[in-house]
Amino acid sequence: MTTSTTLCAALALALMASPAVQAANFAVTGTVTFNGNSGALPGGGTFGNSTYDTATGALSSGKFIFPQATTTVPVSGFGNVDVTYQLSQTNTSTAQIASDGVAAMSLVQAKLEIVLTSLPVSITPCVFQLIPLDFAGTGSATGLDLADAAFTIPPAPVGNCGLARDQINNAIAGSNNSMQVHLAGNFTPPPEDDTIFKNGFDPAAGFAE
Secondary structure, three states: OOOOHHHHHHHHHHHHHOOOOOOEEEEEEEEEEEOOEEEEOOOOEEEEEEOEEOOOOEEEEEEEEOOOEEEEEEEOOOEEEEEEEEEEEOOOEEEEEOOOOEEEEOOEEEEEEEEEEOOOOOOOOOEEEEEEEOOEEEEEOOEEEEEEEEEEEOOOOOOOOHHHHHHHHHHHOEEEEEEEEEEOOOOOOOOOOOOOOOOOOOHHHOOOO
């Protein structure tokens, strides 16, 4: 059967009229806990440059970007220490939202760098990597909510964090960590696939054409 010229033209016009999915930097808010010390994620964080397809529930490849932030961390022998840190993602990740709203993101590899402290000694460089974040949660029309309830921060290697390396490792490294993120945007789950016969009836199965 030959497709009519009229039908081809109608399909082309429909495709041209369909709105294109635009890439975006989704604003990110949330909380993070480093070795039992909780605080808000730095303001101005984003995930992008990425697109979300409401028809399939797929969030395309993107990366978390956060500005520097300052928090207070108890460090043995020094008391409460003001720490300015940079949290960054070293790879890119995708996510998938199912029709019931359940969401999961591919593994995020993060890096935590302490760039300044109120310690009386120099600590740079002071880098903790790679930190695996295994995010899961839910997606809806009001945003994408993901969390990793327990991730591990490896110790800073020899040559990092100056004379306070052991104390900083004790204060930062370990498994008592968690992170929750909210991506602002419309992450409406995709519709259920209610297709019964994807390719029509199969004559070989005894159905008449």
